Amino acid sequence: DTAVSQTPKYLVTQMGNDKSIKCEQNLGHDTMYWYKQDSKKFLKIMFSYNNKELIINETVPNRFSPKSPDKAHLNLHINSLELGDSAVYFCASSQEGAVSSYTFGSGTRLTVV
Amino acid sequence: SQQGEEDPQALSIQEGENATMNCSYKTSINNLQWYRQNSGRGLVHLILIRSNEREKHSGRLRVTLDTSKKSSSLLITASRAADTASYFCAAVGAQKLVFGQGTRLTINP
DSSP: OOSEEEEOSEEEEOTTOOEEEEEEEOSOOSEEEEEEEOTTOOEEEEEEEETTEEEEEOSOOTTEEEEEEETTEEEEEEOSOOGGGOEEEEEEEESSGGGSOEEEOOOEEEEEO | OOOOEEEOSEEEEETTSOEEEEEEOSSOOSEEEEEEEOTTSOEEEEEEEETTOSEEEETTEEEEEETTTTEEEEEEOSOOGGGOEEEEEEEEOSSOEEEOOOEEEEEEO
């Protein structure tokens, strides 16, 4: 059973399109995150939700909108995709916020052409 | 920023040797965590060391933390080919992990 699963694994799309990435965790964790990893492998936090409430919203274009229907799911919707959005997006979860270890999904490689 | 910064950026050693990676951060932390990322995969948690701890062991891993120097080190003893991966430290302050760019470790057979 995959602890943090995100879909799709690969996503190739044209500029200007709108796309969504889904994430689900079955660990019973109360906090979920989205991270972006660029081509230089630098990982940057985008959003964090705790029990469906947004607690961290880094400087991310408002074309990115997270949605958490329940504490086991955190989806990422991206409007008007741009070339610079190409990256690997990782979902993660943790118990007790950042003071405990994170469990990461396997990533979604987004390529905008 | 509490960003962890790893040093070196890349490290290549022979199988069986020990590998040491260093991490520095900028502000006070709650804990510091190390993760491994194999190529094309997600990050896997290795070890967490709290701010009041100085050293921690887990199998072939040894982590040290020096809060006065705002630095940590990860030692992998008796390296194996399967240890080839990128290793990230993450400094943990309020509410979030902040990662550095990682150390790319290559173990040569």
